[in-house]
Amino acid sequence: MDGNGRWAKKQHRPRIYGHRIGMDNVQKITLAADRLGIKVLTLYAFSTENWARPKEEVAYLMNLPVRFFDKYMPTLIENNVKVNIMGYLDELPQKTYDVVKKAMEQTAQNTGLILNFAFNYGSRKEIVTAVQELAKEVEEGKLKSTEIDEQAISQHLMTAKFKEFGDPDLLIRTSGEQRISNFLLWQIAYSELAFSNKNWPDFDEDDLKNFVENYRHRDRRFGKI
Ligand SMILES: CCc1cc(N2CCCCCC2)n2ncc(-c3ccc(F)cc3)c2n1
Numbered sequence: 001m002d003g004n005g006r007w008a009k010k011q012h013r014p015r016i017y018g019h020r021i022g023m024d025n026v027q028k029i030t031l032a033a034d035r036l037g038i039k040v041l042t043l044y045a046f047s048t049e050n051w052a053r054p055k056e057e058v059a060y061l062m063n064l065p066v067r068f069f070d071k072y073m074p075t076l077i078e079n080n081v082k083v084n085i086m087g088y089l090d091e092l093p094q095k096t097y098d099v100v101k102k103a104m105e106q107t108a109q110n111t112g113l114i115l116n117f118a119f120n121y122g123s124r125k126e127i128v129t130a131v132q133e134l135a136k137e138v139e140e141g142k143l144k145s146t147e148i149d150e151q152a153i154s155q156h157l158m159t160a161k162f163k164e165f166g167d168p169d170l171l172i173r174t175s176g177e178q179r180i181s182n183f184l185l186w187q188i189a190y191s192e193l194a195f196s197n198k199n200w201p202d203f204d205e206d207d208l209k210n211f212v213e214n215y216r217h218r219d220r221r222f223g224k225i
């Protein structure tokens with residue numbers, strides 16, 4: 001969800017205006033993804049590196065989840081959307097933590113599209129945490145080191161709960177940036193990558209439809225001929 005600041009600059013508005021319009025676009029794209037039959041939509045909302053941004057911007061961003069659920073929770077529930085937030089949530093401000101926890105509890109029984117926010121998330125930190133947990137199990141004699149395989153690592157990642165859906169099929173990054181930027185590094189090993197030159201606030205349902213349609217015509221090899 002890149003390009004909110006640049007979008008705001010083009011509108012001669014402050015960066016935080018881009019974030020707020022970007023937040024509204026999260027709702028639009030969530031419902032569009034649901035209509036396209038997407039099972040899990042993971043949105044990279046805040047990386048572990050984003051804490052380095054100006055403190056006023058971080059403070060504004062930390063309040064966006066509160067605004068998002070205040071405005072959109074009724075529609076999310078109406079559309080049977082299940083909310084999940086994955087990240088180092090214990091490092092969030094109490095108010096932010098409380099609202100994301102409540103959103104997950106309120107939608108836990110929903111069975112529709114899973115809206116998964118990567119929030120205070122970083123893939124390398126996620127992998128280090130998984131390795132540390134596995135090493136601890138070996139130390140405690142619960143696991144042999146030879147039993148550490150791809151499945152064991154996957155099961156210790158924050159996406160373990162999405163096992164039934166498999167790894168991401170398609171990763172889209174907006175704003176023309178063609179970098180992964182420490183997002184789901186393990187999980188996207190065989191994902192199709194797509195890049196939109198549009199800034200996130202301009203990325204709409206037709207763009208998503210086109211990327212999914214293009215994906216459906218790609219021949220995925222998974223390393224084979
Ligand atoms: C704190 C980072 C951030 C930034 C952000 N922006 C700003 C930059 C990215 C573009 C989208 C709008 N949004 N939009 C929704 C959320 C959100 C996160 C968790 C949650 F449970 C509910 C909503 C959000 N979070």
